[in-house]
Amino acid sequence: MAILVDKNSKVMVQGITGGAGKFHTERMLDYGTNIVGGVTPGKGGQAVCDRPVFDTVAECIEHTGADVSVVFLPAAAVKEAAIEAVRAGIKFLVVVPEHIPIHDMLRVREEAVKYKAAVIGGNTAGIITPGEANLGIMPDIAFAPGRVGTVSRSGSITYYVADTLSRTGYGESTCVGLGGDPVLGSTFNEILWMFEEDDKTKAVVLCGEIGGVYEEKATEIIPKMKTPVLAIIGGIFAPPGKRMGHAGAIVEGKMGTAKEKLDMLADSGAHPCKTFKDIPEILKKLGV
Amino acid sequence: MRLYEFEGKQLFRKSNIPVPEGHLVSSPAEAYNTVASLKHAVALKAQVLTGGRGKAGGVKLADGPNEAKTHAEQLFKLKIKGFPVERVLIEPKLDIKQEFYVGVTIDRANYKLVLIASGEGGVDIEETAEKHPEKIVRKSFSVEDELFTFDAVDIAKKIGVPGALLRKAAGIIVNLYKMFKVYDAKLVEINPLVLTAGDELIAADSRVSLDDDAVFRHADLKEMGIEKRHEEGEMTEREKRATEWGIPYLDLDGDIGMFPGGAGFGIMGNDFIHYYGGKPANFMDSGGGPSPERIAKMLVLLDENPNVKTIFGARFGGISRCDDFAKGVIMFLKEHGLSKPMVMRMTGNMWREGVRLFEEAKKEDPSLMEKVEFHGIETPIEEISKRAVELARQQGVK
Numbered sequence: 001m002a003i004l005v006d007k008n009s010k011v012m013v014q015g016i017t018g019g020a021g022k023f024h025t026e027r028m029l030d031y032g033t034n035i036v037g038g039v040t041p042g043k044g045g046q047a048v049c050d051r052p053v054f055d056t057v058a059e060c061i062e063h064t065g066a067d068v069s070v071v072f073l074p075a076a077a078v079k080e081a082a083i084e085a086v087r088a089g090i091k092f093l094v095v096v097p098e099h100i101p102i103h104d105m106l107r108v109r110e111e112a113v114k115y116k117a118a119v120i121g122g123n124t125a126g127i128i129t130p131g132e133a134n135l136g137i138m139p140d141i142a143f144a145p146g147r148v149g150t151v152s153r154s155g156s157i158t159y160y161v162a163d164t165l166s167r168t169g170y171g172e173s174t175c176v177g178l179g180g181d182p183v184l185g186s187t188f189n190e191i192l193w194m195f196e197e198d199d200k201t202k203a204v205v206l207c208g209e210i211g212g213v214y215e216e217k218a219t220e221i222i223p224k225m226k227t228p229v230l231a232i233i234g235g236i237f238a239p240p241g242k243r244m245g246h247a248g249a250i251v252e253g254k255m256g257t258a259k260e261k262l263d264m265l266a267d268s269g270a271h272p273c274k275t276f277k278d279i280p281e282i283l284k285k286l287g288v
Numbered sequence: 289m290r291l292y293e294f295e296g297k298q299l300f301r302k303s304n305i306p307v308p309e310g311h312l313v314s315s316p317a318e319a320y321n322t323v324a325s326l327k328h329a330v331a332l333k334a335q336v337l338t339g340g341r342g343k344a345g346g347v348k349l350a351d352g353p354n355e356a357k358t359h360a361e362q363l364f365k366l367k368i369k370g371f372p373v374e375r376v377l378i379e380p381k382l383d384i385k386q387e388f389y390v391g392v393t394i395d396r397a398n399y400k401l402v403l404i405a406s407g408e409g410g411v412d413i414e415e416t417a418e419k420h421p422e423k424i425v426r427k428s429f430s431v432e433d434e435l436f437t438f439d440a441v442d443i444a445k446k447i448g449v450p451g452a453l454l455r456k457a458a459g460i461i462v463n464l465y466k467m468f469k470v471y472d473a474k475l476v477e478i479n480p481l482v483l484t485a486g487d488e489l490i491a492a493d494s495r496v497s498l499d500d501d502a503v504f505r506h507a508d509l510k511e512m513g514i515e516k517r518h519e520e521g522e523m524t525e526r527e528k529r530a531t532e533w534g535i536p537y538l539d540l541d542g543d544i545g546m547f548p549g550g551a552g553f554g555i556m557g558n559d560f561i562h563y564y565g566g567k568p569a570n571f572m573d574s575g576g577g578p579s580p581e582r583i584a585k586m587l588v589l590l591d592e593n594p595n596v597k598t599i600f601g602a603r604f605g606g607i608s609r610c611d612d613f614a615k616g617v618i619m620f621l622k623e624h625g626l627s628k629p630m631v632m633r634m635t636g637n638m639w640r641e642g643v644r645l646f647e648e649a650k651k652e653d654p655s656l657m658e659k660v661e662f663h664g665i666e667t668p669i670e671e672i673s674k675r676a677v678e679l680a681r682q683q684g685v686k
Binding site: 075076080098099100101103104106107109110125137138139141142152153154155156157158159160163164167180181182183187207209210213214216217232234235236237238239259274275276277281 | 332349394396397399400401431432469472499500501502505515538540548549550551552553554555556558559560562563568571576604606607635636637639665668669670673685
């Protein structure tokens with residue numbers, strides 16, 4: 001088992017005929033991801049990497065049975081594309097583009113909840129179940145099949161954590177990128193609970209960063225979990241009030257400092273880590 | 289994107305929220321002339337993109353032009369949390385009977401819009417919420433919800449708006465909520481919403497923050513002169529240069545030049561350097577999929593910074609490609625030259641091609657990579673961080 005995607009997932013790409021869409025469709029296929037088709041309105045009937053292109057998500061689902069979608073579109077087009085996908089029956093959506101208007105993302109989240117679909121991103125590197133499926137832009141070199149789940153707000157941190165887990169023999173069950181935008185399709189909570197219910201996942205590494213409220217919110221669910229959670233937070237030494245990188249990573253007044261987040265997570269039962277090196281050491285102590 | 293008070297009030301006016309008649313001035317002489325023509329007592333308000341203006345002495349009252357000029361002279365010398373005062377808003381002094389608070393913001397954790405109102409305006413609403421939660425009225429909405437007048441009347445009543453003014457107050461609340469949605473706002477606040485001695489309701493101050501990522505669909509903002517701007521006080525020369533080049537960059541007070549890939553590790557890499565006893569000289573982010581030219585520029589910023597003793601490079605290619613990264617580093621080494629040691633690690637998307645490019649460049653000119661310690665996936669990033677701290681120390685000893 002894994003969460004959200006595996007080798008049986010039937011994946012479509014929204015924006016498959018665009019530059020990024022094409023490039024990453026090829027990469028995802030190389031990894032062995034089961035991509036069954038793509039959507040670009042007006043380009044129905046064409047093919048990309050031998051996969052059929054459709055005008056609408058509904059048509060793509062009808063002809064290919066797709067149940068998962070990866071979005072490679074300009075930010076301004078994401079709201080429509082995402083709502084189209086979940087209304088047509090897509091159960092899991094990966095939103096790679098960044099800088100999606102916040103009000104759009106609020107709407108997307110509402111629709112996703114209504115149609116019981118999961119959304120990750122915007123600004124996510126994607127999701128990978130090593131050896132089975134790679135959706136998004138993650139480099140496969142870092143990943144190896146295994147027993148630790150990761151959920152992160154940053155692509156680069158996902159790579160480093162996976163690199164550490166792979167190197168030390170733990171490997172990863174599934175790695176989920178929540179995304180770096182200020183409002184995201186999913187919070188840590190939904191993903192943590194999926195890992196809790198997954199037999200293959202023996203521990204979860206939560207990677208957060210300064211700013212936002214999602215780490216604080218995770219403290220509601222961690223005490224309810226039997227699967228151990230390790231937490232690492234970027235920005236412990238970040239100057240307050242300065243914008244660092246991600247649109248989401250700005251400390252809003254007193255709220256959202258990395259130190260407070262890490263302390264709160266530790267209080268809720270997570271095992272705090274300073275650097276990636278601490279992860280295998282803690283896993284070892286926990287007997288994972 | 290935070291707006292100046294006067295800009296927020298432009299949006300208020302467009303949204304049918306009453307505001308005082310304002311005059312924007314940029315010199316004490318202009319302040320004198322404006323107040324001389326007004327013939328009533330005024331408030332002079334420094335325009336800065338930060339809170340705490342009142343406490344910093346950024347608001348003054350004046351009865352006439354001479355007093356206004358004296359105050360303006362002080363205001364234009366003022367720096368509020370690093371922000372110089374370049375403009376002052378002059379408005380009629382209000383005769384205040386009561387002050388309310390009305391604001392709309394986003395509850396990110398619950399994916400809702402939240403309307404907040406209070407009968408105690410003019411003060412820090414977060415403080416009120418903490419100390420007297422009973423004095424705050426809160427209502428959540430889904431992003432598609434409309435705010436109806438009957439709900440707004442109810443809210444106005446709860447915060448103590450007198451009966452005769454309920455409909456007017458409700459209209460202001462509804463218009464503020466509409467404005468929040470129309471302009472893709474992250475925060476809109478009227479604080480205070482003033483009830484004057486003449487029983488008028490008027491927005492005495494504005495605090496508006498819009499979503500940078502949605503500005504593209506509001507062409508009228510540009511017409512009003514509202515564009516994306518730097519919001520963090522004064523920039524250093526290097527920060528200005530980086531901004532011109534489109535590189536997110538902050539100067540910090542250490543000596544290790546940070547040359548990371550990815551915003552996430554850009555943030556965490558700074559922590560790592562601290563954990564190993566060093567201090568970063570900067571924060572920097574390459575953005576997704578940087579071009580070789582951009583990579584080269586990032587290195588120019590660090591190499592030309594006299595505070596930087598050594599450079600820490602990390603590239604884990606995802607959407608960005610290691611071959612482009614290598615091309616950028618080589619371009620920098622050839623065209624600019626590296627004047628200090630650099631330790632770096634490169635792996636991820638297209639790493640083989642990246643390594644090949646470095647080897648080729650070395651063959652061509654063996655001295656090119658002399659100051660570069662190059663690592664691949666086999667070396668954990670912690671070791672690279674440690675090494676950077678060590679190199680900086682060695683440089684310090686010299």
